[in-house]
Amino acid sequence: MSGGTLKSHRRRELREFLMSRRARVSPGEAGLPDGGGRRRTPGLRREEVAVLAGVGASWYQWLEQGRDISVSPQVLDAVARVLRLSNAERRHLYLLAGLNPPAAEVAPDKREMCEGLRRLIDAWMPYPAHIMDRYYNGVMYNEAAATVLGMAPGRRWNCLIDFFTDPMYRSRSRSWEENASSVVAQFRALCSANPDDEGFQEVLAEARACSPEFAALWERRDIEDAGQIRKELDHPLVGLLCMESSVMQMPVRPDLSIVLHTPLDEANTAAKLEWLASPEGRRGAMYPVAG
Incomplete structure (x- = not known):
């Protein structure tokens, strides 16, 4: 046209x-x-x-x-x-x-969507899925995310802060070095789009204070749109897991992001995730991987 x-x-x-x-x-x-x-x-x-x-x-x-x-x-x-x-x-x-x-806003009649979002991520089982707010704070997660990524009730969980500060995740993530720059570049893109939002500034200040590596990557001023990231994790029960993490947004809830982990055709990942979600796998899942 x-x-x-x-x-x-x-x-x-x-x-x-x-x-x-x-x-x-x-x-x-x-x-x-x-x-x-x-x-x-x-x-x-x-x-x-x-x-x-x-x-x-x-x-x-x-x-x-x-x-x-x-x-x-x-x-x-x-x-x-x-x-x-x-x-x-x-x-x-x-x-x-x-x-x-x-900027898109949440309509008053769409603020209560928790039941529908819960059904969405539970339907993603046996693969990990979780939902975070615009500041990367965890909102909800499915059982696979608890088993594979270490998400647990009653624990304050921020995907950006935990990526840089959780020692268990760091030790078991084979793709940490490769993904760190993308994680920071995507967060910088969000901060740049919301320069007056104090919530982003609070998370940024905490991340810079608690992680010199984050601070160094932040100074590079790289920018990326959120999309897909390849993750490789060593799980103590099943070994290597190769997944693709996809960040998705619903225009009706612009304040939330849905993060879906899809198994890649490597390391028999899909079968391992299915086993971890089975009764036998649940009994053995005593050492979750943080994420």
Whole structure:
């Protein structure tokens, strides 16, 4: 699609989107008297949206018509408020208007997703899976993650801090040296995208204070997007495990990341993980590997 065609498509989508959102909001929902009469079309009129958003009627009409006008984030936010847009709809409005969208937020009705996420990682058994927040703090994990990666209830667990400070993980990870730079580069990318977030700064300060190796890698200023990392671990019961760790995100919960470990076709890893999850393997799993 050429630049001109794409721009024309966005303007058309912007017009249809604003009209459809405007039709959803009744005068009463917007705090206006309904006038007691029937409207020819449902929802708010263009002039009412303009007044409630604090913009000129002509300007809003031009916006809804998709004209090439100057648009600011503040004005779009005012329009989004009047039209009662969700965070996803607000981001969509920004994109259609040609602006960089605001950061994704967790919708209030999506904050309680723990049961669904628990089902997701439990369904990944017998392979390790866990969920962490934006600061790499552990949120939940499945049984395989406890057996293979040493995650345990009642223990404060941060994937970045533990990677550099847990001596058991360090001693049993054959891929530690290879992965360390990627772990730091991916965390730096998150910090750079959230420069005013104190949570990242707190984790960063702790990591720099407790690990000279982290501090040295941090000074290299490498940047990587989160993706996949190969992990090789020596488990005391089954020996070498070769896995691929994949970080995945759900747009509806941008504050969380799902980390799935997939066995590679090496060292008979899949069969070993299946054995560790069996009743016999559970009885023998007395020496978990940290991770």
